[in-house]
Amino acid sequence: MLTSTSILAFHEMETEGNDTPLKMKNQPDYSAASPPATPSHGGVVFAEYVGATWCGPCMGYSSPSLKQLAYDLPNDFTYVSFVSSSPNDHSSIGRVNHIMANSGGYPTTAFADATSGSYYVVGGGGSDTDGDGYADSQFDSQFTAGGNMVNPQDYDIKVTQVTNGNNLDIEIEAEYLGTGTAVVYVYAAVTEKVCTTSYDDGSYPHYCWAAWLTTGGNKNGAGGFQMFTLSANTPQTASWTVPANTAGGGASNTVTVAALMSGPHTSWNDFYVAGNSDMGPLIDVEVxxxxxxxDDWNGNGFEIGDQFTVSALVTNNGDEAYTSGGSLNIYHVKGPNQEDLIYTNSLQAFSTSGATQTFQTTFDSSTVSSNVQSTSLRAELVGLTADKNSGNNAKTSTHNLDKAPTANNPVVLTSSQVERGQKINVEVNANSNDQVDDLSTMTPTLHVGPSGTSDQWSTEWIEGTPTLRPDGNFYQFTLDAPDTAPAGSYDIKVMFTDNRGHTSQDAFKTNAFQLLNAKPVIDPYPIPTVKVSSSERISMIGHISDAETANEDLVVTSESANFVAWHPDSFELEVLFNEIPTNADGEVQVASMYITVNDGVESHSNTLLFNVIENGMPRWEALPSQGFDEGGQISLDLRPYLSDTDDDGNPTSVDLLELTVEGTDHEDMVKTSLSGFILSINSVDDDVFGLVSINLRASDGIKQSDTTLVVNINGINDAPTFDTSIFDDEVLVVGQSKTYDLKDIITDVDDSDEEARLYTTISTDESGALTWRASLGELNLKYMTPGEHTILVRTVDRNADFNEYQFTIEVVSDLPLTVVLDETEVGDVLVTVENLNDGAIPVFTFELHSDIGLTDLQGSFQICSVSLGICYDRQEFTFEDGASPWTVEIKPAGKLYVESDDELKLDLSGVDANGFNREMADYTKWFVDESVGDSTTETSQTTVQEEMTDEEIDQKLIDLEEELLIINAQINLIVDDSDPQKLEYQEEKQELLDERTRLECLKSTSNCNSVEGNAQSSVFEFDIMTASLGGFIALLVVVLLFLLFAKGRGSEPEWNYEAPHLDTLANSTYGGAAPVFQNTIVPAGPPIPPGGIPAGWTMEQWRHYGQNYLDGKL
Incomplete structure (x- = not known):
């Protein structure tokens, strides 16, 4: 176990001057990428390291790896380094030789006095995990494995290091935590936390040995490690006092390292526990x-006598609660080694890390000497126990004494001889006499007065506000002499005031400048007004002045014929103007008079101006010329250019004046009108231009005055124009030639129309369709293709100005004729029908339904059988012009009425008012229905859309004919017409006939809407049947024989069926069988045109479809 403390007791600041702080060079800036795990025994690992300053593995591997371990795990690892250019023992203990006993070189690292094995490491190793260029992991495995420490849980060691003036008081407390007693030896060394000796690459080792405490702190002292006999749980201490500079860098760079081991230094021993004075919980109390x-001023600085409130905040920055006492003292620092204690109070217990305490007192600055620039207050912690950071135990607050400034003499930058009206630049500055103010916080006050004065100072000379120069060293004033200032010599004085209101003494610049005598001043403005032919006296106040001379002492003279007299007592000039001056254009001008003013010393001449007016006559100011482009207009407000007076020359309102236009010199160019004072001028058209003079008159009812307004109409060239209206709704027929006369269509208002035609170009989108004879002005059009055609016209004049016109004209092959069946529809002919019923005679009524002027109406009705698919009758008709409406009755040939199977097709044509032929584009059709009064009308062909080729349709028709042959045979074999089987066969036959008609209409060559088309269909049926009968005759015979056999021999012989061409029933049913056994008579067809039949046609096609082609229906 380990408990260690480093104590730096507080002393006066000057006592710390003996320490020499050493920069923590090569201190790891951050943890290794993966710091090793701490040993399982929970104790501190101890190692000893020997290296040389020139040794590469030392500086690159072993030393930085030991530093990184101590940096990342400061409470779990400590070591002692022995490093020099030639490591050796500096004391009789011989520790270097002890460590190197089994080593062959540097570096050598021994964990807990190991002599071999994994805890005795010779050489470098490890890797750089944090990217700083040095290895940091060489000893991670030894550390995590326990570091060769023995039973660390049975011992505890505490290292305390306290700075005491120029000495260090060091105490080591050892305790045995087992049972009984234990004999241990104390390993105690003073080390340099950052060594004063560096490696050759500039990096520094750490924890370098400086002295053995067990030899009394004598670096070369003799003796061994101190022995303790420890009783269980009874701490035993040893203490030493050594100079604070024992280790290089002084007390702040000193770390005491201690360990307990099993024997003396002369043998290799077990190490139980180790520690150093940096270990253990941090104790740090801070101001x-x-x-x-x-309290008396919220700005910078203070005055003697100001009252201060002083507050200090103390914080426990340590890792744990702090309850070891101490006090906070506050001092008034008067100077070096001169201070008064103004407050002291004891610290209360800090129950947690981060806890704070606040202390407050007051300070009266009356005790501060007026001779100082500043004074300071210091809050300081004293009497702390084991505080590890004495550098944050005090705070000082310095305050500058605010003193009155001293102004410096002003400096005149401009000439000392100053003309009146000339600007004078003056620079001023001051000394603040303190560290509170500078020129930006001081305000100058400047005065100007006659030289030698004491009471005639003035600020009227100052123009604007003073400006502080960008460098902050001077203020600059700009002076201008007042009009009342007499000529002579002047002094300047300046005073400065700081933010606290302290003012300086005045600083003077005597005889700063000489204001020279001013010439008289003559100002013509504002211009006075006088009446014509009247002698008038005009006050010259504001027009004539002199700075040094009184008005009545000035003398005014003039050579002008309009000058009458000068009246100095009233300061008036008497003038007489016999006429109102005007210019060559008759515009009223300002009158002028050249005068000379003498002040007794100097004279000055200038011109006075006068407005001369007539008594009571309205007056015009010169009207500005107006202008606009041809075809334009402009309005002008005349009010600003008018004035009026009464008979005494007093102004009257111009609103009472009446304005009139007296005429223009070119009335064919402009039209004018007046609305009050607004004159409107309009160009008569878009083509006139030039100068026009308009005569205007203003009258007050008694007197009047005239003026002239000049207007310039700017000429603008106009490109020739083309009137496209003659082509509106124009329709041409293919192949028709038409000539248009364009002589009056192309015009140029600025130049010759004929010339414009010569420059004009006309083109169209069909080659050869247009002929333009520019010299004759004739345009001929003849189009050969129908549709809309575009015509582009470009009219150009001699100035290359042009207009472009584009329009379309419609060209048709034949114009359509539209038949409508309802009067609400838009069309040319309205057709209505009555009696379109089975067994009735339909009556069709025709009426003209448009304004195209139809004549020569003629047409036809085709009557067709829907079921047979043929048209069996055609009835033509012609209508008499002007007899509308017309009626037509339809009686089919050979019948008295129409039947429900009939279809009626109308074809109609005529000629319109323009001579164009009009034809229907398609038949209009009606169907007769069985229901009385119900009919169906179809206005266009019925087209069945089915995707089949003509070859596919022909094959289907062949198949269909085979089925018809068979079903006809089946029908003919049944004599009884009421036989249900025969009726069923007949229905099937009708369906086959309808399908055949439908397929024939699907062919690309069909024309199902015409008689010819239906006739063609019948011929086609005939051809198909003829072609197919030859192939299937055998099949037909087999079927007939089979059916006859099926009917039995017991029936009556049907001899008349033996010869098919004699079979009248068959002939009446499907057209007769005789053609099967006879040569077919091929119809000749219509006449062949001179150019031959159409390209790609066969004669067979011509016979069937030629008539449709000639009728224009294909």
Missing amino acids: TSLSVTN
Whole structure:
């Protein structure tokens, strides 16, 4: 066990001057990365180390590893170092030889007097775990394993080291904790915590041996370690007093290291316990703060007699409670070794670490000498027990005595000969005479007075406020002579006042400058007003003055014809102006008079100005010229330029004046109007420019005056313009040529229209569609492609100014004709129908429904069978112009009425008012329904969208024809029309026919909305059937034979079915069988056009679809 204490008793500060503090060089700055575990026995480990200053392993491994252990585990490890350039014994004890007995070199480290084994280490080792460049782990394993210490739990040692003046009082207390008695030897060494000898790399070892206490502290003393016979639980002590400088660096660098071992120094022994004076709990009581408050002044410094409140805060910084006594003293420090105790009080117990105590007293500064610059108060702890940090036992508060400043003589920076009106710069400064104030906390007061005066001092000379120079060494004043200051010599004095109100004596600069005599001053402003043709006396106060001469002593003369007299007694100038001066433009001017003023010493000449007005006549000030760009306008408020007087010349309100415009010299350029005093001027159009003069008159009802306003209209060049309105709603037909006359369409207000046309360019988006004859002004358009076409026009004049216009024109192949079925719809022809019922005659009514001026209306109705997919009738009609509305009755050929299976298709065309042909883009269709009064109208083709190619559709049609052949045969074999089986076959046949019609309409070459298209469909059916019958005739015969066999031989012979072409039932059902056994008559088709049939067509296609092509429906 270990208990150790290092005590630094407080003494006067000057007694510590004998210590030589040593910087803790190479002290570890932080813990190793992984400090080793402490030994399981719980005791302190002790080691001895021998090294040389030149030894690399010493400075790089062993020494820093020992330092790191002691730094990281200060209460668990201590050691003694023997280091020099050539380690040897400096005393008769021979400890170095003892340690090195079994070693072959440096470094050698022995734990607890070991002579071999793991606790006896020769050489360096370990690694750098904290990154400081030195090894720090060489001895971690030896330390953790117990350090070779024997039974440390049976012993206790306590090391106390107290500074006592120039000495160290050291006490070692040993105690045996076992039973009975024990004989031990005390190992006690004085060491340098940081050695005064360094290694060659500049680092320092620690805990270097300085002396043996057991030899009386004599470094070279003889004798051995002291022996104790210890009785159980009975402490035994040994004490020594050694000089404080025994170890290099003095008391603050001294650490006493002690251990108990089993035998004398002459043998190798067991070590029981060890310790040093730095171990154990920290005892540290501190004066944390000292607060001194001046109760009579809240600024810096103090005056003698100020009362102070003094407060001190004391804190226990130790690890444990502190109850060992001591006192707090407060001193008034008067000087070196001169101080008065003004307060003392005992410390109470500090029950915990961090506990504080506060002490307070007062101090009367009346005892402070006026000869000092400052005085101090010190709070100090005395009588502490075992306090380890005496450096924080006192706090001092110093206060500067605030004294009156001393002003220095002012310095004039400018010439000593000063003209009136010339600025005078003066610098001043002062000495504060204390450490409280500087110039920034002192305020100067400056006065100027006639030389030799004692009571005519003035501050009127000072302009603004003084400024402190950036370097803080001077204030600068700027002086300007008052108008009342007479010429002559002047003195300057200055005084300074500090923040506490202390004032300095005045400092003087006599005959600082000479103010020279001032010439008379003539100021023409403000300009007085006089009436024309009237002799008037004008006061010259404010216009004529002299600093040194009274007004009545000044003499005013003039050579002007308008000068009448000078009246010095009244200080008035009499003048007479016979006319109102004007300039060449007739504008009223200010009159002037050149005068000379003499003050008896000097004279000065200048010009006075006068406003000469007529009695009662309104007056215009010169109006500023106005200007704006062509096509613009401007407004001008005339009120600021007018004034008026009554007959006596007294001003009257201009609000009573009446303003009129008397005319302009170019009435074709501007229009003017007056609204009160606001004159509005507008350009008549966007093209006029030049100068215009406007004559204005102001009248008060009796007298009037005129003026002229000049207005400049700035000419701005205008690019030529193009009127696009002639192309609004313009529609052209493909291939139609149309010429437009643009001579009046392209115009230039500034230059020739013809010239503008020559510079104009016109283009369009279709090559060859436009011809522009600029010299004739003719534009010809002929488009060959329908759609919207863009025309770009760029009009340019000789100044390269231009306008660009872009518009579109519509080009059509044929114009549409729109049929609508409801009057609310937008279209060209309204068609209504009545009686579109099964068994009725439909009546269609046609009415014009737009303003396009339709004539030559003609059209047709196709009547088609929905179930057969063919159109069997076509009825054409023509309407008489102007006879709207028209009606058309539909009676299908060979029938008296329409049937529910019928579809009616309307086609209509005509000519509009512009001569353009108008055609329907598609048929309008009606379907007849069985229900009376119900019909269905379809306005566009029905298109079934299905993703199949024409080849796939043809294959499906072939399959479909095979099914039709079979089902027709089945139907023909049943004679009874009411047979349910036959009716079922007929329904299946109708479904197959509908599917065939649908598939034919899906082909890309179909035209299911026309008669020709349906006819084509029928021919196509015929062709397909013809092609397919040849392939399937065998199958048909087999089916027929099978069915005949199935009906039995007992029935009546059906001889008339043996020849299919004689089978009238079959012929009536599916068009006859004779063509199967006959040569097919191929129709010739429509006439072939001169250019031949369309590219890619076959003659077969031409026969079927040629007529549709010629009709423009493909």
